[in-house]
Amino acid sequence: MIFLSLLYGCNSKEESSTDVKYSQPRVIAEYPHDSDAFTQGLEFFNERLFESTGLFGESSIREISLESGSVIEFEMLDPNLFGEGITFMDGNRILQLTWKAGKALIWKFDPLELIGSWEYEGQGWGVCHSENGYLVMSDGSDSLFFRDPETFEIVDSINVTLNGEKVEKLNELECDDEKIWANIWQTDQIVEINPTTGYVTHVLDASNLPVERDSLDSGAVLNGIARIPGSDNFLITGKLWPKIFEVNFNDN
Numbered sequence: 001m002i003f004l005s006l007l008y009g010c011n012s013k014e015e016s017s018t019d020v021k022y023s024q025p026r027v028i029a030e031y032p033h034d035s036d037a038f039t040q041g042l043e044f045f046n047e048r049l050f051e052s053t054g055l056f057g058e059s060s061i062r063e064i065s066l067e068s069g070s071v072i073e074f075e076m077l078d079p080n081l082f083g084e085g086i087t088f089m090d091g092n093r094i095l096q097l098t099w100k101a102g103k104a105l106i107w108k109f110d111p112l113e114l115i116g117s118w119e120y121e122g123q124g125w126g127v128c129h130s131e132n133g134y135l136v137m138s139d140g141s142d143s144l145f146f147r148d149p150e151t152f153e154i155v156d157s158i159n160v161t162l163n164g165e166k167v168e169k170l171n172e173l174e175c176d177d178e179k180i181w182a183n184i185w186q187t188d189q190i191v192e193i194n195p196t197t198g199y200v201t202h203v204l205d206a207s208n209l210p211v212e213r214d215s216l217d218s219g220a221v222l223n224g225i226a227r228i229p230g231s232d233n234f235l236i237t238g239k240l241w242p243k244i245f246e247v248n249f250n251d252n
């Protein structure tokens with residue numbers, strides 16, 4: 001906790017483990033989404049929306065149009081790599097995790113081009129770049145790892161709990177300097193996490209999203225959270241979902 005008190009310091013308030021809000025996201029708007037995209041990561045950079053897709057032989061990184069759902073630019077990954085979360089590292093580099101290869105790909109954009117990679121132990125699921133400078137990474141467990149954005153070394157980690165119980169299968173991430181949001185693999189749940197304590201402070205049940213789940217593949221689960229710049233709203237979607245939803249987490 002020594003490092004985290006430095007990372008998140010005075011911005012964090014101590015919630016009790018019973019101070020948890022439960023709600024459903026309110027849908028503001030719907031947008032088209034490529035229903036062949038096995039979404040693994042979603043993030044805005046300024047006004048531009050980027051997505052990572054998974055599956056061996058089909059993984060990609062892409063810039064997409066929110067309004068039309070079309071792919072503006074894309075690059076395919078090596079067919080042996082399974083794309084996972086993405087986040088911006090700085091003005092012209094995107095980090096993309098891969099599932100089991102222990103490889104984090106570094107892309108530049110304009111145009112998209114692979115310019116390097118880092119290696120890591122274990123699995124890669126979600127990643128986000130906190131506004132105070134650290135890369136936060138999930139691996140499918142209840143742990144979140146804080147990494148130095150220059151070296152990718154682990155600086156610290158937290159274990160995420162809800163009312164004292166482990167919260168596992170943390171997947172796609174989004175973060176600012178005070179909160180981390182994660183969706184839970186194979187569920188309709190999104191949790192808001194205090195990055196200092198690991199406590200879940202808000203559980204969002206996204207089962208109210210108007211998606212015809214019965215017509216989708218069993219792997220087509222909720223995945224993908226992106227904060228909309230200049231707004232309190234988020235975009236959320238799922239693997240192979242035909243829609244992206246603009247939602248608000250706090251007004252329902």
Ligand SMILES: [Ca+2]
Pocket residue numbers: 041042043127128172173174224225226
């Ligand atoms: Ca994200």
